[in-house]
Amino acid sequence: MKILVGEHRDERIEALPPELLERVRARGSWDDYMKIHGGPLASEAKRREAEVLAELGLLDEALRRGRAIVASYPPRLIGHSSGKGGYLNPAAYLAAKTGYPLISFDAHFPWGTWELHLKLGFPLLAIYSGAEGPHPGRLAKRSDRIVAVPLPPGASDQSLEAAISLAEGLGPVVLEVGLDFYYREPSGHFFATDRTYYRLGALVGRGGLAVLDCVSKASAEAAAALLAGAEGGPEPPDRPFEETRAVQSEAAAAIKKAKERARRIFKV
Numbered sequence: 001m002k003i004l005v006g007e008h009r010d011e012r013i014e015a016l017p018p019e020l021l022e023r024v025r026a027r028g029s030w031d032d033y034m035k036i037h038g039g040p041l042a043s044e045a046k047r048r049e050a051e052v053l054a055e056l057g058l059l060d061e062a063l064r065r066g067r068a069i070v071a072s073y074p075p076r077l078i079g080h081s082s083g084k085g086g087y088l089n090p091a092a093y094l095a096a097k098t099g100y101p102l103i104s105f106d107a108h109f110p111w112g113t114w115e116l117h118l119k120l121g122f123p124l125l126a127i128y129s130g131a132e133g134p135h136p137g138r139l140a141k142r143s144d145r146i147v148a149v150p151l152p153p154g155a156s157d158q159s160l161e162a163a164i165s166l167a168e169g170l171g172p173v174v175l176e177v178g179l180d181f182y183y184r185e186p187s188g189h190f191f192a193t194d195r196t197y198y199r200l201g202a203l204v205g206r207g208g209l210a211v212l213d214c215v216s217k218a219s220a221e222a223a224a225a226l227l228a229g230a231e232g233g234p235e236p237p238d239r240p241f242e243e244t245r246a247v248q249s250e251a252a253a254a255i256k257k258a259k260e261r262a263r264r265i266f267k268v
C-alpha cells in the first residue's frame with residue numbers, strides 16, 4: 001500500500017519520501033459534492049473547479065479500493081478545518097459516502113468536520129489536544145453523536161493508544177490523521193512514536209480509509225508506520241516516552257468518560 005496523492009504539487013506532501021506515494025489522476029463529479037457540502041460553499045468551490053474535482057477523484061479512488069490512505073493537502077481550504085468556510089472536507093466526504101464513523105486523531109480539534117457532523121450526522125470520535133480544544137460537555141450539548149477525548153500535552157503512546165482503542169470496536173472507520181501528535185513534530189506538544197501510528201494504520205488494515213493532515217518532513221516516519229500498520233507489517237519497537245503522573249491521570253480520566261459515552265451512543 002502507498003499513500004494516494006492527487007496531481008497537485010504541495011510542498012508539505014513533497015516532503016514525504018516519494019517511495020511512500022502513489023499519484024492518482026482522476027476527476028470526481030459535482031453531484032456527490034452537492035449532497036455533502038452543497039449550500040453557500042458550492043459557488044466558491046466551483047471557482048476552484050480543477051482542484052476540487054481532482055480531490056474528489058482522489059477520494060473516489062480511495063472508496064473504490066476499500067482500504068486506503070490519502071494525503072490531501074491542496075493549497076487552501078481543503079482539509080479537516082474545512083466546514084462552512086472551506087471547499088472540501090475529505091474525511092467528512094468519505095464518512096458521508098460510506099456511513100462509517102469518523103475518527104479524528106489530530107492535535108487540532110477539527111472544527112470544519114464538526115460543522116459537517118452537525119449537518120450530516122455521521123458519528124464522530126475526536127481525539128485532540130485539550131489545551132486548545134473545546135470541553136466535551138460543550139460539544140455534547142449540541143450533538144448526541146460525538147465522543148470527545150481531549151488529551152493533555154505531554155501524552156505519549158500509552159495514553160494515545162488507549163484513546164485509539166475506543167475506535168477499535170466500531171467496525172470500519174474513516175480516519176482523519178494528524179501527524180502533529182508525533183514526537184518529532186517541532187510544533188507539537190505530544191510524544192506519539194511509530195507505535196501509535198502503526199496502531200492507527202491497523203484500523204485501515206481492517207477496511208478503513210484514512211486522510212492524512214498536518215503532514216511534514218518531520219513526520220515521514222510516522223507516515224511509514226501508518227502504512228506498515230495498514231499492511232500488517234512488522235510492529236515498531238515499544239519505546240514510549242514516559243508520561244508524568246499528572247498527564248497519565250488526566251488522560252485516563254478523559255478516556256474513561258469517553259468510553260462510557262461511546263458505550264452509550266455507539267453501543268460498543
Ligand SMILES: [Zn+2]
Pocket residue numbers: 106107108178179180213214
Ligand atoms: Zn493538526
